[in-house]
Amino acid sequence: MNKKLKIAFFIGTFPVISESWLVEQITDLIDMGVEIDIFAFNKGKASAISDKVKKYGLMGRTIYLEFPENKFHRIALATLAFARCIYYSPITLFRSLNYKEYGKSVLTFKYLLWAAPLLGKIDRYDVVHCHFGMIANRYLILRDILNIRQNFIVTFYGQDSSKYIQSKGLHVYDKLKKEASMILVMTEEMRDRFVGLGFPPEKLVVHYTGIIPQNYNFNEKSYRFGEKFKIIFVGRFVEKKGIEDLLRATRVIVEEYPNVELHVVGDGDAIYKKNIKELAKRLGVANFIKFEGMLTHQNTLELFYGMHLMVQPSKKAPNGDTDDLPFVLLEGQASGLPVVSTDHVGIPDGIDNGKTGFIVKEGDFRAVAEKVKAFIENPGLLKEFSLNARIFVVEKFDLHKINKRLVSLYKELIIDKHA
Structure with missing residues (x-):
């Protein structure tokens, strides 16, 4: 052969x-x-x-x-x-x-x-x-x-x-x-x-x-209390991505920590995107969110560098669509980003729960918010999970x-x- x-x-x-x-x-x-x-x-x-x-x-x-x-x-x-x-x-x-x-x-x-x-x-x-x-x-x-x-x-x-x-x-x-x-x-x-x-x-x-690990520049995450805490989400504007839950979680977080900044990367159906932006206004979190639109792959990776945490609250859509294992979760961890995600279908295969990130029940935006706050309140946890994330992805993916x-x-x- x-x-x-x-x-x-x-x-x-x-x-x-x-x-x-x-x-x-x-x-x-x-x-x-x-x-x-x-x-x-x-x-x-x-x-x-x-x-x-x-x-x-x-x-x-x-x-x-x-x-x-x-x-x-x-x-x-x-x-x-x-x-x-x-x-x-x-x-x-x-x-x-x-x-x-x-x-x-x-x-x-x-x-x-x-x-x-x-x-x-x-x-x-x-x-x-x-x-x-x-x-x-x-x-x-x-x-x-x-x-x-x-x-x-x-x-x-x-x-x-x-x-x-x-x-x-x-x-x-x-x-x-x-x-x-x-x-x-x-x-x-x-x-x-x-x-x-x-x-x-x-x-x-x-x-x-x-993934090819050497294509991702590892950046060990650190945070000093009082600085702007930057969160990134990457995905299409579709229901299975859980963007509504992300916005609701953001509202819970900023009530206690108003120095949070959420970056949303992606695009999709114009009507659904409009609804998402209107929801952000109704929840009072529009000023805490930057809608980046669709970025090139390289520009998305460059944006990872300045972020502290990735949040991907995927869930089953009403039409039955599922997210399985979003590739961006692997890319984020390879870049040193700890992640907060859900127990949605295959996602647990892509996160070492309690070591590279946290997995919560899908649809539970309050649990998402609590795990994000855990990283804000414990900067040492952010650094530890950042190192673990890179090692985990290199070994398994x-x-x-x-x-x-x-x-x-x-x-x-x-x-x-x-x-």
């Missing part, structure tokens, strides 16, 4: 600012000698093309399975896809237009446009790795149309393991359960949940998302160690294929 591994990554959109962790995984695997090509269903914004994406030439490694909304553009691409199928595999053309199997979607040429770019390419890979369950479901359609037989692996992250199942029904992954060679999940809680949903236990592997294990999993699948 000395030959160079060739892996195909199937993802939704590439690149995406909020998925910098995926770029880190890809580039570290490339540094390890793995050949990675990316198959994405949507093009990301030009502003999301980071220096690392440019350095490793990832755009040149990306093939887009485009499905344009514009009807005339779609027909033009479908004409080219038709010709490609005739050249490489006429049977693929007929399968992609199978109305009985795929219904009205074939009339839009969706599956033809998805499948044609893979012809003459997909067979060269040792393993296909799908990121997110809904992307794996799309891949299953292509697997049938193209008669693909490679072993494939899927990683579940968050929304695909909760909200998607709730909206589509419990049977949405039935075919995936049978056909996936291996199913990676982010946390122990997710694994237990998936077993309860009927996923084969022998296929489920807990595999954490990792070092991406290079995690990727070595991933390569071993890939090799297991290749051996199984030839057994």
Whole structure:
């Protein structure tokens, strides 16, 4: 098994600012000698093309399975896809237009446009790795149309393991359960949940998302009573992030310690964002909050330097959406930030409770406030937890160690294929 591994990554959109962790995984695997090509269903914004994406030439490694909304553009691409199928595999053309199997979607040429770019390419890979369950479901359609037989692996992250199942029904992954060679999940809680949903236990592997420790400048936190105590929250403006609880906790904190300053990094739905800002005014905490908006990944890390504490009060949203293990919790701790978060789904896997931060019951904003006040009242605790946080993340979430294990999993699948 000395030959160079060739892996195909199937993802939704590439690149995406909020998925910098995926770029880190890809580039570290490339540094390890793995050949990675990316198959994405949507093009990301030009502003999301980071220096690392440019350095490793990832755009040149990306093939887009485009499905344009514009009807005339779609027909033009479908004409080219038709010709490609005739050249490489006429049977693929007929399968992609199978109305009985795929219904009205074939009339839009969706599956033809998805499948044609893979012809003459997909067979060269040792393993296909799908990121997110809904992307794996799309891949299953292509697997049938193209008669693909490679072993494939899927990683579940968050929304695909909760909200998607709730909206589509419990049977949405039935075919995936049978056909996936291996199913990676982010946390122990997710694994237990998936077993309860009927996923084969022998296929489920807990595999954490990792970070590259040297990319995060460690800054030991210290605080002198009377100084401005700075708290940071990072996340999209969606209900599962618990921003309302964060604002209510802030109100409790500033009643006793008015020298607190909360920095909120992120963006989202305009109406929801407006509601959050109006809530801050009603609670009387607007003057204690700086809404930073959406920042680049690098600018967010630079903001960490001047902060004392990270607070992420995640909770289950009314629509069933969950946060699982927010990557930013790992980034914060790697930078030396102690954290206050909740017992929401997989978050306990990412915090050493009582050593790198505190975990409270989700939805309990008063408990969040009490734990924040504990750091204000005990500066020595802040320093101790800051050191522990860095050590904890380096030992448990070092991406290079995690990727070595991933390569071993890939090799297991290749051996199984030839057994």
